[in-house]
Amino acid sequence: MIQLDYCLKDIKGHLRTLSLHRSSEEDLWCISEGEVLLARISKMQDDWRQLSGEGLSRELVRGAGAFIERNYYGSAPLQIRNRWPSIIGSVEKKSDSEITIICKPQVNISTFRTIFCKHVSRLFTQEINMELRVYSYNFTQDFSYRLEVKGRR
Known part of the structure; x- marks a missing residue:
């Protein structure tokens, strides 16, 4: 399992820590907060997109994708x-x-x-x-x- 901790500020300025994880190379990336799975994301045609889960902002999905690229794919x-x-x-x-x-x-x-x-x-x-x-x-x-x-x- 691969897991990254993604820290960001929400629209109210509160610090949140989300977990970006996946079980294997073939799986989608998941975004969780605590024990709650929020969404599954994937990079499609050079853009990170949400494929399932609750409606997250486009900026959050893109930010999480950029974080994955910097800290995993560039690792x-x-x-x-x-x-x-x-x-x-x-x-x-x-x-x-x-x-x-x-x-x-x-x-x-x-x-x-x-x-x-x-x-x-x-x-x-x-x-x-x-x-x-x-x-x-x-x-x-x-x-x-x-x-x-x-x-x-």
């Missing part, structure tokens, strides 16, 4: 996984400073280490400082890489 785990889809099985952000990467069964981790360490920093233009822990599919081999990128480009 380090997704960029890493998308760069090597035939090699990497899963990527999980453990904390703000640590990411765990698990390779697929056919991957030679020693060979991948050289490629990964040489190219991973090129994926990012924003400043980032993280510990990347890469494991073989059965956790018998691993390596760590300190990713440090100063803002550039």
Whole structure:
């Protein structure tokens, strides 16, 4: 499950925290407040739209969609996984400073280490400082890489 906390001010100026979540890559994004599911949203033709639930403002749906794009689709785990889809099985952000990467069964981790360490920093233009822990599919081999990128480009 993927979950993001989206903070915003309502029309009366009160701070609200909404949960933006989905169970898997194939599911729609859901907007909840507390335990109450408010809506399901999806990006269609470059625009975020509400597909079900109570009538939320167009601005709230677009704001939630923009937040998802910045904090999920632009996230380090997704960029890493998308760069090597035939090699990497899963990527999980453990904390703000640590990411765990698990390779697929056919991957030679020693060979991948050289490629990964040489190219991973090129994926990012924003400043980032993280510990990347890469494991073989059965956790018998691993390596760590300190990713440090100063803002550039």
